[in-house]
Structure formats: C-alpha cells, structure tokens
Amino acid sequence: MALATQSDGAVESAVPGAVSAQRMMAGLKTLAQWSKVATTPGEASSFAWLKQQLDEIGLKTRLISHDAYISIPGPARLVIGERTVPAITHAMSLSSPQGGLTGLLVDLGDGSRKAFAGREVAGRIVLVDGIASPAVAALASAAGAIGVVQISPHHLLHEMCISPIWGSPSTQTRAALPQVVAVTVSNDDGRALREGLSAGASEVTLYAEVDTGWRKTPLLVGDMPSSGKPEEPFILLSCHVDTWFQGVMDNGSANIAMLEVVRLCMEARRDWKRGLRICFWSGHSQGRYSGSAWYADNHWTELDARCAAHVNLDSPGGIGGQDLTRTGSAGGLYDIAAAAIAAETGQKLAGRRKARSADDSFPGVGIPSVFGSLSLQEPGEVKMRNDLGWWWHTEHDLIDKIDPDFLVRDTRVVLRVVLNLLTQSRLPLDYSAQISKLAQELEDLSGRLGGRFDLGETLEAAGSLADALVRLRRGELDPATHDQVLMRLSRVLVPLDYTAGDRFVHDPALALSPWPVLDAIRRLASAPEGDEGRFAAVDAVRARNRLSHALREALSVVRGST
Incomplete structure (x- = not known):
C-alpha cells in the first residue's frame, strides 16, 4: 500500500499553473551576473539578494557568518x-x-x-x-x-x-x-x-x-513556523550558493527554484502541519560541504528534536535534463518523491539510494533526505562523473544552459514534495521497503555464510520490525504521536543505513555501502577458512550486535506506540 500523497487538495490546488517560468528566469538573470566562488564579493552580493527575497516573502531570516576551511x-x-x-x-x-x-x-x-x-x-x-x-x-x-x-x-x-x-x-x-x-x-x-x-x-x-585556509563564510537561514509552538517539527529545504564561475545551473537554478517553492508554499500556509526552514549554504564547492556540516554540528540538538525531513536541490532545469528516474531518495521518502515525479513527468523513480553528496550533512542526526541532483542527462559518449552536462563546473555554465520548461517541471516536483511534507496530517515517511531490503540482504548473507555464522536473531528482529511498520501505516495513532514515532524511528534507521556508526561525526566524502554496519559480515562471508576467517568473525559479531540492538530499539519505538 503506497502512502497517501495529498492533503485535502492542498497540493493540487497550489501546484497547477502556479510555478512561473518568467519570474524564475528573471531572478536567474539577476543571480547570473555574479561569480560566486566562496568568500568573494560576488558570493556576498548573491547572499544579500537572496536574503532580500526571503524577507519580502515574509520569512524571518538570519545571515550567519562562521569559520570554514576554504x-x-x-x-x-x-x-x-x-x-x-x-x-x-x-x-x-x-x-x-x-x-x-x-x-x-x-x-x-x-x-x-x-x-x-x-x-x-x-x-x-x-x-x-x-x-x-x-x-x-x-x-x-x-x-x-x-x-x-x-x-x-x-x-x-x-x-x-x-x-x-x-x-x-x-x-x-x-x-x-x-x-x-x-x-x-x-x-x-x-x-x-x-x-x-x-x-x-x-x-x-x-x-x-x-x-x-580558514575564512568567514555566510549561511542564510529563513524560518516560517506553522504554529507558535517552539518545539514543532519543521521541514528543511536547502541548497548551496557558492559555485564555480557564474554557476547558473550549478547552483543558481536551485537558488531560484527554492525561492519559487517557498513563495508558493506560503500561499498554502493555512494547510501546514509543520514549519519550514530554508538554508542557503556556502562552502559546498570550495569547502567540501563546510557550511551544511557546520550547521549540523552547531545545531545538532535542535535538528535532532525538530527536523523531520531534508529536501536538497542541486542543478535543476538544465538543457537536456530529461531523466528524473535516477535521482536519489533515502528510504523513508521514496513514496512521496516517486509520486511527485510520476505526477509531473510520468517517469518511474528507480529507487536509487541518496548519494553521499550535495550537502546531505544530516544522516548522522538521523534525518531522511531526498534529491540533490534531480534531473539528469542521458548518458553520452563523454564519460563524466555525473550526468549534469558537459558544462558542469566550467566557465560555460551560463544562463543558456537552462531550459525554462525543465526548470518549471523540476520546481513543480520539489514543490509537490515539500507541500506534502508540510501539509499531510501524518508525516509521510515509510521505512517498510527499506527494512524489507535489509531483511533480504540478511537472508542472502545467511545463505552465503552457511553454518559459519548465525544471523537468526537479527533476521527475526528485522522481520518483527517489518510487521510492526505495517501496523504503524494503518494510521491508528493521532497525528502528533505518529509524527514523533516516525522521527524517533528515523533517528535509529537513517544513521544505521547511511553512516559508519557515529552520529556526531561526518563520514568521509566517499561512497558508503548500503547498511555499512553489514560490511564486517560481508567480509566474513568472503573470508577463507582458518585464521583470516576467525579475525573477520570478531568484527562480524560486533556488527551483528550493533545491528540487532538498533533493530530492537526501532521495534521498541514502534511497538510502544501501537
């Protein structure tokens, strides 16, 4: 059963025809005049202009200056x-x-x-x-x-x-x-x-x-609560401002799309069930995500208590960017991302894991995230590191690389997702598919291990959690309790699937396996008999303990509420 993805017509009433290509291209032309390398005058002018736009929309804004290694x-x-x-x-x-x-x-x-x-x-x-x-x-x-x-x-x-x-x-x-x-x-x-x-x-x-060296870098935050309660959950919407050269696609188009999403979400504010927080980062291009990492470190307690989900946007609207099937989503957000993409394009989201990139600095906190790069080029003859176009990270990333129709399409996708996260009476997160994939891999590993290593207890915990999640989806909890349960569940499952294990540090900016906790068990499954296998088994036992403990903790969160 797929999650519901509408809220009393709020999403459909806000989306059709509302996203303005003319307004976005005019704003993009303004941003395109500045080179936005971190800590340069052009970047400062861009941040000042973006702050002015958020102020005019009605958000409470703060322009922070913090140390970063640039x-x-x-x-x-x-x-x-x-x-x-x-x-x-x-x-x-x-x-x-x-x-x-x-x-x-x-x-x-x-x-x-x-x-x-x-x-x-x-x-x-x-x-x-x-x-x-x-x-x-x-x-x-x-x-x-x-x-x-x-x-x-x-x-x-x-x-x-x-x-x-x-x-x-x-x-x-x-x-x-x-x-x-x-x-x-x-x-x-x-x-x-x-x-x-x-x-x-x-x-x-x-x-x-x-x-x-160390420099002061800017960070722009805009807030709009849905109520007067200081502890209410919020949705984080973010993108980076610093870039290479003018960086019109990467990442001016995301800056403009975010402004459009915020503007249109404000028109549906009467339907919000959660607050909205906007962050524009510096230090992405020249600091390896230094701005969002700083924010995660210095606002950890608040993020842990209140942030329900993170929507990140990078490089939308590029010419030739026709493929939205390969964008990423952390497990719990797959359904609403897939529904938004299907509604706007008819394409089917492939279920690609959220990449370790694009200022996704919050998996340690336990915050599920979606997107980053949204629309991609079809693979071409030139072997690129990604599919964002031959002009990516060059001086050719200018306004002629933006397709206004694609920019509208991508913005509408993001708008649908953000509005659903803001307006659904119950937070639309679902970890069922994620846990099912984990259980399947555990089954496969158990078969590869033969009788050398027992995963029975861990498999039982994964199966029990999957059953409990089915009951949670029946919607029997009141909305506030449901949201708190889903957020507590996120704090267990997201770090388990997207980090090496320490919620308070950032893993290297390199690829991680799905469920990194399983790496030690995977190594044991490939290890030869004898001393090498015995060494591997020491790590595997500890990994099994950690995984089983986390699954029991997640099960306790769900069972304690149903």
Missing part, C-alpha cells in the same frame, strides 16, 4: 621538456614549490584501487583518466605519490574539490587532506603525455597555486 585554486600548468601544457589545479590540492614540482610520470589508467595495487608510485606523479576526485587524491596520497595529473574526458577542464574530508577538517581528520599537487589537462594533452611515456619521456614539472 580552498580557492589559482593558476596551474604542466611542463614537459620545452613544452608547456595548459592545466588547472583543484581546491584542497597542495601548492607546488616555487620552482615547480618535478617527478617521474607513472600511468595508472583509471586510477582505481586495483590500478594502484602493486605499483611503485612513491615520490612520483601519477597519470590517471577522469575528472579529479577525492578518491584518487586519497589513493595517491596514501601511496606516497607527490602529484596527480588527471586527464579530462574531453577538451574542457572541470573545477573540483579533492578533499575526502566532509566539512572543515578537525584535529582528527586533517591528516586525510590531500598530500599531492593535483592538476587536470585536456584529453588531447593527456593522450600526448601517454604517447610520450611510451617513447621514454617520463619527467614532468607541475606548477599550481592554491589559496587554502
């Missing part, structure tokens, strides 16, 4: 022999020494963990395919390389942040900052470097200037 790339080049190759460097890369960084070039192909394995790269510069990434920078740093040369998939060079640290570094995480000088060259120049290697030319010099 990295702004400067000039870069690569020299081989007498030839100078155009290049860019990246946020959080090391700067080269004054006379450049010289080393032998080693070709590592795709730059995967397998490509690094067994290769001697200490003191050398590695050549790898693809857009710069934290994963490659981390592998190169761990292997003792001194530099990385990335080969772009085409002639354009894409700006990136290569830190694997989520948010600003701490004393415990700062050692994970990249220890390499990283540059990117075009595909033609990369091909020439490879040809030179086969001919015996292997020494290159990298020049890179990167300005990295």
Whole structure:
C-alpha cells in the first residue's frame, strides 16, 4: 500500500499553473551576473539578494557568518621538456614549490584501487583518466605519490574539490587532506603525455597555486513556523550558493527554484502541519560541504528534536535534463518523491539510494533526505562523473544552459514534495521497503555464510520490525504521536543505513555501502577458512550486535506506540 500523497487538495490546488517560468528566469538573470566562488564579493552580493527575497516573502531570516576551511585554486600548468601544457589545479590540492614540482610520470589508467595495487608510485606523479576526485587524491596520497595529473574526458577542464574530508577538517581528520599537487589537462594533452611515456619521456614539472585556509563564510537561514509552538517539527529545504564561475545551473537554478517553492508554499500556509526552514549554504564547492556540516554540528540538538525531513536541490532545469528516474531518495521518502515525479513527468523513480553528496550533512542526526541532483542527462559518449552536462563546473555554465520548461517541471516536483511534507496530517515517511531490503540482504548473507555464522536473531528482529511498520501505516495513532514515532524511528534507521556508526561525526566524502554496519559480515562471508576467517568473525559479531540492538530499539519505538 503506497502512502497517501495529498492533503485535502492542498497540493493540487497550489501546484497547477502556479510555478512561473518568467519570474524564475528573471531572478536567474539577476543571480547570473555574479561569480560566486566562496568568500568573494560576488558570493556576498548573491547572499544579500537572496536574503532580500526571503524577507519580502515574509520569512524571518538570519545571515550567519562562521569559520570554514576554504580552498580557492589559482593558476596551474604542466611542463614537459620545452613544452608547456595548459592545466588547472583543484581546491584542497597542495601548492607546488616555487620552482615547480618535478617527478617521474607513472600511468595508472583509471586510477582505481586495483590500478594502484602493486605499483611503485612513491615520490612520483601519477597519470590517471577522469575528472579529479577525492578518491584518487586519497589513493595517491596514501601511496606516497607527490602529484596527480588527471586527464579530462574531453577538451574542457572541470573545477573540483579533492578533499575526502566532509566539512572543515578537525584535529582528527586533517591528516586525510590531500598530500599531492593535483592538476587536470585536456584529453588531447593527456593522450600526448601517454604517447610520450611510451617513447621514454617520463619527467614532468607541475606548477599550481592554491589559496587554502580558514575564512568567514555566510549561511542564510529563513524560518516560517506553522504554529507558535517552539518545539514543532519543521521541514528543511536547502541548497548551496557558492559555485564555480557564474554557476547558473550549478547552483543558481536551485537558488531560484527554492525561492519559487517557498513563495508558493506560503500561499498554502493555512494547510501546514509543520514549519519550514530554508538554508542557503556556502562552502559546498570550495569547502567540501563546510557550511551544511557546520550547521549540523552547531545545531545538532535542535535538528535532532525538530527536523523531520531534508529536501536538497542541486542543478535543476538544465538543457537536456530529461531523466528524473535516477535521482536519489533515502528510504523513508521514496513514496512521496516517486509520486511527485510520476505526477509531473510520468517517469518511474528507480529507487536509487541518496548519494553521499550535495550537502546531505544530516544522516548522522538521523534525518531522511531526498534529491540533490534531480534531473539528469542521458548518458553520452563523454564519460563524466555525473550526468549534469558537459558544462558542469566550467566557465560555460551560463544562463543558456537552462531550459525554462525543465526548470518549471523540476520546481513543480520539489514543490509537490515539500507541500506534502508540510501539509499531510501524518508525516509521510515509510521505512517498510527499506527494512524489507535489509531483511533480504540478511537472508542472502545467511545463505552465503552457511553454518559459519548465525544471523537468526537479527533476521527475526528485522522481520518483527517489518510487521510492526505495517501496523504503524494503518494510521491508528493521532497525528502528533505518529509524527514523533516516525522521527524517533528515523533517528535509529537513517544513521544505521547511511553512516559508519557515529552520529556526531561526518563520514568521509566517499561512497558508503548500503547498511555499512553489514560490511564486517560481508567480509566474513568472503573470508577463507582458518585464521583470516576467525579475525573477520570478531568484527562480524560486533556488527551483528550493533545491528540487532538498533533493530530492537526501532521495534521498541514502534511497538510502544501501537
């Protein structure tokens, strides 16, 4: 049974025909005049304009200034022999020494963990395919390389942040900052470097200037409660403002779409059952989500007590962005996301996990989230890190990359989701499918483990929780109690599925497996007999204890209310 996704006609009455392409494109033209690199005057002007818009809509706003570790790339080049190759460097890369960084070039192909394995790269510069990434920078740093040369998939060079640290570094995480000088060259120049290697030319010099350090960054918050109760739950709607160059699609279009969503939600305010909080972040592009991470850390108690769900938006409305099936949703929000996409496009949401990106800094708190990048390009010949268009993170991200009709469509999808979260009498979260997938994986693991490891108790707890969730969905609780139960349940299940285990820290900005707690049990299932299996079993027992305890806790939350 799918969750209900309407509330007394409030959503349908607010959505059709209400989203204005003309109004949004006019606002986007204003934002497009400023380059919005973090801590620059253009970013400050953008924040001031956005604050003015929220003030005029009627929200109570605060423009916060906080410390963040920001990295702004400067000039870069690569020299081989007498030839100078155009290049860019990246946020959080090391700067080269004054006379450049010289080393032998080693070709590592795709730059995967397998490509690094067994290769001697200490003191050398590695050549790898693809857009710069934290994963490659981390592998190169761990292997003792001194530099990385990335080969772009085409002639354009894409700006990136290569830190694997989520948010600003701490004393415990700062050692994970990249220890390499990283540059990117075009595909033609990369091909020439490879040809030179086969001919015996292997020494290159990298020049890179990167300005990295602590700076004050802005954070804009807008609030509109549904009642006068200070403890009422709220829905968080957010996006980043800082970007590369003008960044009209990434992320000006999201800034404008959010304003439109807020404006139209206000027209249905009489139907709200929860409050609305808007956050515009800095430090996304040049600080690896430093703004949203700071907010999660410094407002943890309030978020834990009151935030029911997080809707994040990144890069909507791009030309060619026809595919909405592959956007992400954390389990509990799948139904309303799927319903909104189906209503506006007829497309079926594929059930893709919410990616570890796009300022989703709140899974540790236990807040379910949806979207990030919403509409995607169809996969093309050029192998990109994502499907947001060839202009992504380049100087070509200008207003001509926006399709007004697609921007309206994407905004309507987000509007439907936010209105449902605001106006449903009962919070429309459902964890049934998420727990069913967990139970299925536990069954599969139990089969792979044979008699080596008993998952019976954990499987029983997952099955009991699934049954209890069915009863919860019958809607027998009063709305206020129902919401509190769903929020308490979120605080157990979201961290279990989307973090490595500590609710008060941010995992690295790298991919995590579904239900990371299962990783130790997965390793045991693949481990050979003997000592290796015994070592793996120690971790697996502890993982089973943690998972079983969390499932019992979740079951207690649900049973205690039904």
